[in-house]
Amino acid sequence: MKTFLVANDFSKNAEHALEYAILFANKMNADIHLIWVDNTVSDEIIIDTIDRDLQREIKKQSQVLIKKYQPRLKDNKFNLLFRKGKVYQEITKAAASIGAEMIFAGTHGVSGYEQYWIGSNANRIVTQAPCPVVTIRRDYPFKDNIKNILLPIDSSLETKYKLPYACKIATQLGAKVHLLVVYNTPLSIVRRRIDSVYNDAEKCMKKNEVKFVKVTLEADNVASSIIEYSNSNEMDLIMIMTDQSTTTGGKFLGPYAQQLINNSFIPVMSVRAKQNF
Numbered sequence: 015m016k017t018f019l020v021a022n023d024f025s026k027n028a029e030h031a032l033e034y035a036i037l038f039a040n041k042m043n044a045d046i047h048l049i050w051v052d053n054t055v056s057d058e059i060i061i062d063t064i065d066r067d068l069q070r071e072i073k074k075q076s077q078v079l080i081k082k083y084q085p086r087l088k089d090n091k092f093n094l095l096f097r098k099g100k101v102y103q104e105i106t107k108a109a110a111s112i113g114a115e116m117i118f119a120g121t122h123g124v125s126g127y128e129q130y131w132i133g134s135n136a137n138r139i140v141t142q143a144p145c146p147v148v149t150i151r152r153d154y155p156f157k158d159n160i161k162n163i164l165l166p167i168d169s170s171l172e173t174k175y176k177l178p179y180a181c182k183i184a185t186q187l188g189a190k191v192h193l194l195v196v197y198n199t200p201l202s203i204v205r206r207r208i209d210s211v212y213n214d215a216e217k218c219m220k221k222n223e224v225k226f227v228k229v230t231l232e233a234d235n236v237a238s239s240i241i242e243y244s245n246s247n248e249m250d251l252i253m254i255m256t257d258q259s260t261t262t263g264g265k266f267l268g269p270y271a272q273q274l275i276n277n278s279f280i281p282v283m284s285v286r287a288k289q290n291f
Contacts, residue, residue: 016044019095019114021105021139023050024075027120027152032083034150034281035118037158040088042186047112048076049095051104072096102138110144116283117147121275137272140256140284146179148251150281160187160250164280166240167195167215169207172255176285177215180253181222183283189250190225194243198233237273244280253283 020035022028032048039046050072073094080092095112097104109117121136140147150156165180167173184191195212197205212228219226233239244252256271275282 016042016115017047017112018044019047019049019105019109019112019117021101021117021119021135022048022076022079025120029079029120030152030154031118031120031148031150032079033086034148034156035116036083036086037156037160038116038118038148038187039090040086041160041188042115043090044115045090045093046087047093047095047108047114048079049097049105049108050076051101052096052098053101069096101135102142105135105139106142106144114145116145117143119147119149121149121151137275140271140275143284143286146283146285148281148283149275151279154279154281156281157250160189162192162247162249162251163187163189164192164194164240164244164247164249164252165215166236166252166254167193167208167212168198168236169204169211170255173211174214176253176255177218179285180215181218181224183253184224185222190227191219192243192247192249193219193226193228194240195228195230196233196236196239197231198236237270237277240270240274241278241280244278249280251283252278252280253285256284256286 018035018039020028020032022032035046038044052068073096076094084092095108097108105117117139119136119139136149140149163180163184165176180191183189193212193215195208197208199205216226216228229243231239231243240252243249252274254271254274271284275284
């Protein structure tokens with residue numbers, strides 16, 4: 015039995031992400047934990063009665079969501095989690111504590127705005143999460159099945175780490191994988207490295223009997239090319255490595271990961287190299 019964590023701030027973005035998580039849960043036999051984080055901060059003494067009233071209201075609204083969506087979650091169940099603190103920290107800590115296999119979060123894209131907290135915390139959740147994170151925009155009209163997964167292949171050492179997981183996800187969802195080989199340099203040594211990663215990807219797909227197709231692109235802007243291909247070819251999901259690294263300034267997303275999360279119309283699954291599958 016798998017466990018998914020869905021970030022919930024009662025926005026339409028969050029509800030759309032919940033609907034998308036249910037699609038995955040039914041395919042992958044997973045329970046869903048809905049998490050709400052009280053991110054209010056005050057230097058004053060918190061009045062207990064206000065906290066209790068807020069908790070009761072949040073629990074009531076959460077139960078309304080569960081009553082609405084439980085019939086769609088075929089063979090599994092919902093659970094509720096309530097936390098207080100910084101949103102991205104509490105979500106990632108909760109994911110670790112319940113052993114979540116995926117986190118789902120709504121995002122409004124770089125140009126959108128809502129007064130709720132999910133969209134503004136999506137990138138931080140991705141960089142901190144102990145498991146893959148799926149981000150989805152409210153305006154993306156997903157279907158009942160995920161048939162096509164876009165898997166960009168580049169020269170980064172981290173790319174190969176997502177291959178076994180991509181095969182696993184494609185198998186469970188019954189999806190075809192589009193191996194998108196993106197060349198963005200004339201340097202032969204880099205191009206050979208990309209070709210080597212593709213060869214590993216092809217072997218992984220064949221070994222796991224996953225349907226796949228190879229697509230090759232020359233690109234000045236990797237993120238733009240990925241987005242253009244995904245839109246033109248009706249992809250259902252883009253799977254990327256976050257290429258997460260640590261510096262004295264903290265953690266950051268890779269060269270095109272943040273661009274994709276912020277700008278892709280298609281849902282993005284972000285996978286970190288050191289995650290265990």
